[in-house]
């Protein structure tokens with residue numbers, strides 16, 4: 107009884123409870139409790155205990171999921187503006203699926219002349235027919251645009267400048283995310299950066315005069331909060347050998363830097379530029395993540411992510427709301443302005459990256475300068 111606690115009376119340990127080598131001792135007042143526990147274990151079988159433990163874990167998980175879903179609903183930003191868009195022309199890139207599709211649906215309902223800038227014309231035309239039927243808006247047009255091709259961007263812009271007399275809102279929505287596959291475009295550019303950053307950069311230049319003529323007009327850039335996981339390497343702006351999955355974050359970082367510098371350069375022109383994070387959305391953007399990585403991802407996406415309609419709210423807000431009149435160079439999430447990390451707001455980096463992008467997209471002396 108060398109381990110007896112001071113001030114307590116010793117008890118004899120039942121032989122069934124003695125531990126080999128000694129060391130397990132109980133205090134007198136602990137004995138009734140012990141006896142009760144032994145009786146409990148005798149009554150409740152071990153398998154029942156296992157079931158109870160599993161039930162507790164499953165119950166906890168369900169509660170956690172419900173709590174997280176409630177959090178998503180509670181923090182959801184919804185565009186409250188009832189503004190109509192009759193007489194206004196909107197270009198939205200990549201609206202054959204996900205957030206772009208729902209943004210297009212909403213703006214079509216508001217009466218905008220909608221130009222769907224898409225690379226998959228079959229899908230786009232099918233959706234256009236659906237939209238026309240659903241909204242009664244006959245002013246919806248499909249134009250071919252592959253943002254990963256500088257030539258396609260130029261051809262699209264040439265057509266728009268030729269056909270359109272105004273452009274009120276340009277929404278840079280299209281985006282791609284490669285996971286493992288390194289891809290280089292026909293222009294020698296890394297695919298994710300070309301689609302998400304360089305294509306939109308060139309397109310903005312080529313449409314800027316039309317936007318200025320239509321002032322007040324807006325440029326909306328769909329970036330992502332995931333920019334926080336990346337940084338820009340100005341010594342390697344076309345990172346063809348970098349892990350593609352990481353480049354999605356880099357491209358979104360570039361989108362924010364681009365928007366801030368664009369807003370600075372457009373000051374006083376009547377054209378505003380803002381960017382946003384749509385939330386984490388159950389869309390097609392995850393399509394390039396393959397098994398086995400896709401299995402847990404799919405589960406998380408289905409359980410916790412927002413719908414594309416919910417994801418479109420901030421894009422719609424930035425495109426139509428009166429409270430955005432004159433607001434430029436800001437970052438939004440859930441239809442509210444949010445702060446950005448300090449590094450991404452560095453004006454010297456923004457200016458330098460702008461000049462790098464001008465070279466990458468081979469901006470010509472005859473092209474509009476911003």
Ligand SMILES: NC(=O)c1ccc[n+]([C@@H]2O[C@H](COP(=O)([O-])OP(=O)(O)OC[C@H]3O[C@@H](n4cnc5c(N)ncnc54)[C@H](OP(=O)(O)O)[C@@H]3O)[C@@H](O)[C@H]2O)c1
Pocket residue numbers: 199200201202203204205206223224225226229251252253254255278279280281282301328329330331383384385386387388389390391392
């Ligand atoms: N989903 C999210 O959780 C999330 C989070 C933050 C930011 N975002 C951003 O939200 C935007 C919309 O993404 P989403 O989630 O709605 O994804 P999505 O469902 O995959 O839609 C992407 C759209 O972009 C188009 N696109 C892709 N590459 C293109 C190219 N080279 N040229 C023209 N169009 C192209 C796609 O057209 P095809 O049908 O031809 O492929 C599709 O219409 C993206 O900028 C994305 O980075 C998404």
